[in-house]
Amino acid sequence: MLSESSRPIIESTLQTIAERINDITVIFYRKMFEYHPELMDGMFSRADQAEGIQPRALAGSVPVFASYILANPDSYPDEMLARIAHKHASLGVTADQYEIVYKYLFAAIAENLGDACTPEIAEAWTEVYWLMADVLVKIEKGLYDGQKNDVIHSNFKLVSRKEAGTSVLDMIFEPADSTVMSDAVAGQYVTVIVKTEDGLRQPRQYTLLPSAQNQRRIAVKQNEDGEVSPMLHKLEVGDIIEISNPYGDVVLGGYSDQDSQPxxxxxxxxxxxxxxxxxxxxxxxxxxxxxxxxxxxxxxxxxxxxxxxxxxxxxxxxxxxxxxxxxxxxxxxxxxxxxxxxxxxxxxxxxxxxxxxxxxxxxxxxxxxxxxxxxxxxxxxxxxxxxxxxxxxxxxxxx
CATH class of the missing domain: 3.40.50.80 (Nucleotide-binding domain of ferredoxin-NADP reductase (FNR) module)
Incomplete structure (x- = not known):
C-alpha cells in the first residue's frame, strides 16, 4: 500500500512521468547497458531494444503500476504483474537485478526532470518502484520454486525438424544433459536462447506444442529480417541450444467441463x-x-x-x-x-x-x-x- 505521504506527490507527478517515460527510457537503457553489458547476453532482446518495444514495456510498467495503486489503494494489478513475472522467470531475472534497474532508471528520471526532481519526488517514486519490485520478486520466487530443477536454461538437442506451413518449422528437442524436466501446462512457453554470429546469446519465447514425455516441441516461423528465427531454421538434428523451464499465465485453468460457457x-x-x-x-x-x-x-x-x-x-x-x-x-x-x-x-x-x-x-x-x-x-x-x-x-x- 502506498504511504499517505507519497500519495499526493505521485498524484501530482504521475502525468509528467507518464508523458516523459519514453525519453527517460532512452537514458535509462543507455546508462544501464554501458555499465552492465552482460545483461544483453541471454536476457534482453537486441532486436526489441532497437525497435524500442521492450524498453517501453519495462519502464512503462512503473507509471501504470503507480496509476493503478492510486485508483485501487488496497490491491495490485495482478494480471499485469503475473504477465511480467512469468516473462522475467523465463529469462532468469534475479532479485539483485532489480537493484541495477532501480539505480539506472532513477538516474534517468533525475536527469530528465533536472531540478524538478526534488528529494521528496525521488523518495515517493522510489516507494512505488519497490512496491512493484517486491511483489514481482515474490511471484518470481514462487515460479522458480515450483519447477523440478533450479537451472534457468539447460541444454537441449534437436531431434526432429519438419516443415509445418510456409516458412514454419516444427522442431522437437530433448535434454542434452541430466537436468530433470519440469512439467508444462498447455499454453505455456519457453525461452529459447541461440548464439548469434557475433557470439551474443539472444532469447526468444516460443509456446510449447503437444509432445511426447521428456521433449520440448515448438513451431518457429522464420522472419527474414529477424535475428533468432533464421538461426533456429539453420539448426540441424543433433545441434544443441539452451531452453528454459516452461512459464506463462495464459492457460485453460479456471474452467471445467461443467462450465456452460462455450x-x-x-x-x-x-x-x-x-x-x-x-x-x-x-x-x-x-x-x-x-x-x-x-x-x-x-x-x-x-x-x-x-x-x-x-x-x-x-x-x-x-x-x-x-x-x-x-x-x-x-x-x-x-x-x-x-x-x-x-x-x-x-x-x-x-x-x-x-x-x-x-x-x-x-x-x-x-x-x-x-x-x-x-x-x-x-x-x-x-x-x-x-x-x-x-x-x-x-x-x-x-x-
Missing part, C-alpha cells in the same frame, strides 16, 4: 500454436465442452500445423473449426468477421496472432457483447498491450 479459440498465422496445445489438452481430458476454433490465414498452404489442428478438432465431442482464408478456400474469405459467428455473450475467448489481428478481433468481440474479462490473449514479444488494458480498466475508478 470456448472460442481465435488464431492467425503462427498464433495457432497455443490453440493446438489447448485442443490437445481438451482431448487428453476427454472434454465435453463446446469448442469453436477460428483460424485466419492467407491460404491453406500457409496455414501452420493445419492437419494436426483440424484432426484435434474432429476428435473432440463438441467442436468445430471455422477458417477465414484470404484466397477464398476457407469457410469464409478475407478477414475474420466476428458478427458472422453468432457468439453467445458468455463465451470464453482465447486469442493469439499479430497484435493488429487481436486488436481488431477484441474490438469486434466487445461490440458483440462479450465481456472483456472473458477474453484472454497471448502476445509475441514484450507486452505493451496489457499496460494499455490496465490503464483502460482504471478509467472511471480514479480517486
Amino acid at each position: 470456448l472460442y479459440l481465435f488464431s492467425a498465422g503462427i498464433g495457432i500454436v497455443p490453440m493446438v496445445a489447448f485442443l490437445a489438452e481438451l482431448k487428453k481430458n476427454h472434454s465435453k465442452r463446446s469448442v469453436v476454433a477460428v483460424h485466419a490465414d492467407s491460404s491453406s498452404e500457409a496455414w501452420p500445423l493445419r492437419e494436426e489442428y483440424l484432426k484435434l478438432v474432429a476428435e473432440l465431442d463438441d467442436a468445430k473449426a471455422i477458417s477465414f482464408l484470404k484466397d477464398g478456400e476457407g469457410d469464409f474469405q478475407g478477414e475474420v468477421r466476428v458478427e458472422s459467428l453468432d457468439m453467445p455473450r458468455l463465451a470464453s475467448v482465447y486469442m493469439c496472432g499479430p497484435l493488429s489481428y487481436m486488436q481488431s478481433v477484441r474490438s469486434a468481440l466487445v461490440q458483440q457483447g462479450i465481456p472483456g474479462r472473458n477474453i484472454q490473449y497471448e502476445i509475441f514479444g514484450p507486452d505493451q498491450w496489457i499496460l494499455r488494458a490496465t490503464r483502460r480498466s482504471m478509467r472511471g475508478n480514479r480517486v
Whole structure:
C-alpha cells in the first residue's frame, strides 16, 4: 500500500512521468547497458531494444503500476504483474537485478526532470518502484520454486525438424544433459536462447506444442529480417541450444467441463500454436465442452500445423473449426468477421496472432457483447498491450 505521504506527490507527478517515460527510457537503457553489458547476453532482446518495444514495456510498467495503486489503494494489478513475472522467470531475472534497474532508471528520471526532481519526488517514486519490485520478486520466487530443477536454461538437442506451413518449422528437442524436466501446462512457453554470429546469446519465447514425455516441441516461423528465427531454421538434428523451464499465465485453468460457457479459440498465422496445445489438452481430458476454433490465414498452404489442428478438432465431442482464408478456400474469405459467428455473450475467448489481428478481433468481440474479462490473449514479444488494458480498466475508478 502506498504511504499517505507519497500519495499526493505521485498524484501530482504521475502525468509528467507518464508523458516523459519514453525519453527517460532512452537514458535509462543507455546508462544501464554501458555499465552492465552482460545483461544483453541471454536476457534482453537486441532486436526489441532497437525497435524500442521492450524498453517501453519495462519502464512503462512503473507509471501504470503507480496509476493503478492510486485508483485501487488496497490491491495490485495482478494480471499485469503475473504477465511480467512469468516473462522475467523465463529469462532468469534475479532479485539483485532489480537493484541495477532501480539505480539506472532513477538516474534517468533525475536527469530528465533536472531540478524538478526534488528529494521528496525521488523518495515517493522510489516507494512505488519497490512496491512493484517486491511483489514481482515474490511471484518470481514462487515460479522458480515450483519447477523440478533450479537451472534457468539447460541444454537441449534437436531431434526432429519438419516443415509445418510456409516458412514454419516444427522442431522437437530433448535434454542434452541430466537436468530433470519440469512439467508444462498447455499454453505455456519457453525461452529459447541461440548464439548469434557475433557470439551474443539472444532469447526468444516460443509456446510449447503437444509432445511426447521428456521433449520440448515448438513451431518457429522464420522472419527474414529477424535475428533468432533464421538461426533456429539453420539448426540441424543433433545441434544443441539452451531452453528454459516452461512459464506463462495464459492457460485453460479456471474452467471445467461443467462450465456452460462455450470456448472460442481465435488464431492467425503462427498464433495457432497455443490453440493446438489447448485442443490437445481438451482431448487428453476427454472434454465435453463446446469448442469453436477460428483460424485466419492467407491460404491453406500457409496455414501452420493445419492437419494436426483440424484432426484435434474432429476428435473432440463438441467442436468445430471455422477458417477465414484470404484466397477464398476457407469457410469464409478475407478477414475474420466476428458478427458472422453468432457468439453467445458468455463465451470464453482465447486469442493469439499479430497484435493488429487481436486488436481488431477484441474490438469486434466487445461490440458483440462479450465481456472483456472473458477474453484472454497471448502476445509475441514484450507486452505493451496489457499496460494499455490496465490503464483502460482504471478509467472511471480514479480517486
